[in-house]
Amino acid sequence: MRVLLVNSPSVEHPMARDMAGGLGFDGGSAVVLPPLDLAYMAAALLGKGHQAEIIDAGAAGYTREEAHKLIRAQRADVLIATVSLPVIYNDCAFLKEIGDYFKGKIIAKTAITYPSILEEILKKSSANLCIYGECELVIDKVISGEEKRGTVFMDGGVFRMDENIIVEDMDSLPLPARRLLDNSMYRYVLLGDNTTVMQTSRGCPFPCAYYCAYPLVQGRKWRRRSPEHVLREIEDIVHNHKISRILFRDATFTMDKDRAHAICDLIISKKIRINWWCETRVDCLDEELMRKMRLAGCEGINIGVESGDTEVMETQAKIGMTFDKLKFIREKGRALGLKMHFLLMVGLPKETKESIYKTYRLVAKLRPETIGVTILTPYPGTPFYFEAKEKGWIETENWSEFGGHRPVMHTDALSSKDLYYAQKMLSRIFYCLSVSGYFSWFKAKILGLCFKMWASR
Ligand code: SF4
Known part of the structure; x- marks a missing residue:
């Protein structure tokens, strides 16, 4: 056919x-x-x-x-x-x-x-x-x-x-038919133009499945491709498609540190020159692995942080992560030349205006290269969706609003307007902090003060 x-x-x-x-x-x-x-x-x-x-x-x-x-x-x-x-x-x-x-x-x-x-x-x-x-x-x-x-x-x-179906043996997947795509169209803001995407694993077992879309879509069982199978695709990308930038779209690329080491070892031993980016958790990283990743061409890492309030971070947003671990990984990353993109979120049930202000403080302190701030979205089917629905927090089920940047709910402590304001302010302040020059620094200070006043109200 x-x-x-x-x-x-x-x-x-x-x-x-x-x-x-x-x-x-x-x-x-x-x-x-x-x-x-x-x-x-x-x-x-x-x-x-x-x-x-x-x-x-x-x-x-x-x-x-x-x-x-x-x-x-x-x-x-x-x-x-x-x-x-x-x-x-x-x-x-x-x-x-x-x-x-x-x-x-x-x-x-x-x-x-x-x-x-x-x-x-x-x-x-x-x-x-x-x-x-x-x-x-x-x-x-x-x-x-x-x-x-x-x-x-x-x-x-x-x-x-009908019942769901998942691919258990990830090595049985064929290599994606990139020859049917115009690969020059794709870009990822943190890597640049002519970037392609790879997926070396699916699923995520962490407790943030409470609100996260990845386990909802891919399941909580982590399934992975072997390093050799991953290498075959990298070689196809580099040699047959002349692409040298790869974004790994795994939920947690370094879930199995030994596998991540093995993938890096293969890239290094085959002398493949690529720039790549991945996403993972702080508790799935250590200094040795980060050094190996950098040697294998890793440019940066998306790190799920969500909140700067240690209570929210450690008990709801990222169970298993602590501020000290994050600080350690941030500092090692800086020393190794690995960029960090913090994934932040506003709107978790335990959050208050004050705790969102702590997210600003965390970002100002650790100064990742970039941040991305989303508004917590109750994706239908997650435990959080059912909780938010039961509590009457969800304000719309117009799904076109469910893109991560528009508030579709409130919580007991935060209105949808608060969530929108907080997301915009965090993004704006960070932008000013990351641009050099006195004017930007001054603007960041003023915005920071406004944010502090908002948080204390
Ligand atoms: S937030 Fe990250 S670690 Fe948590 S479930 Fe989602 S993908 Fe997994």
Whole structure:
């Protein structure tokens, strides 16, 4: 069969569909990442003798009309198109328009796992089927209708959700079909242009699953590719696609420190010159590993910090992490030339205005190279979502607001306005602190004072 895989256009705002565990995130135009899920499915289909093409309408900046024109020209038998949470209504409308002229099977592909939203996708998009599980290895059977696991569909007007499916043996995955992508379109703000993405593990077992999208989408069981399998893909990226910047999109890249050492050893021994970036936790790092990572080309690390209030950090945001460990890792990183991007969050239930002010103090003290501040989003299906719902904190279930940068809830201590203000202030103050010059320093001081006054009210 001829299968066309489409990363849907991002009409409303630039969408980092791969972020937030795959649910999608308002990353802005500085984060444009390849649709790895489609590239994996395309590779598996090609391996089974099907034909496959990918249109990345989101990255190319195509309008819906332009994307329709390209889809019509392809004359495919099956079409698979992405649906992300913060652009769900746009994506569904796009799929519905495809249904007006496309005569083959239309399949939605999403990372959303919440049944009522999956049903909404089917109803609003007119897709015949929606893939929510890890169906890469059985995608040929999914399109032929032989495999239902990991999918939802309507059966005589009744919504059906088949059991989920995950890839247990990660080494059985094919290498993503990057040759079907225009790899020059992708960039990651912290690495630069011409960056690609790799995923060397899936799942995350840490207790922050309470609010985090990664375990919700990928499960709490950590599954990993072997260092040799990872190396094969790196060599493919470097030698066949001439790309030298890689963003590892694992939830916790250094979960198994021995494996991280082995991956670095292979990169070093093969003399592969790449610049890369990863995300991990402070308690999955140590000095020896960081030194090895730097030698293997690691430019920087996204560190989940969330809150600067030690009580919130150690009991709710990042159980297992302490301020002292964070400080140690920050200092070692600086000495080794490894950049640190702190991932911060406002809105955890234990937070108050005062504790958010402590996040500002922490950032001002440890001075990571960059920060990213999001507003806690109650992703449907997380324990936090159910708690927030029960307490009446959620103010909207308009999913297009669930992109990490808009407040969709309040807590007992913080209004949605407070959360928005805190996120903006933290970002603005940090920006001023990171720009050199007296004026910026002075502006940071003034903003810091305003923030302190707000916190004490
Ligand atoms: S360690 Fe990171 S990815 Fe894993 S559950 Fe916690 S916040 Fe999510």
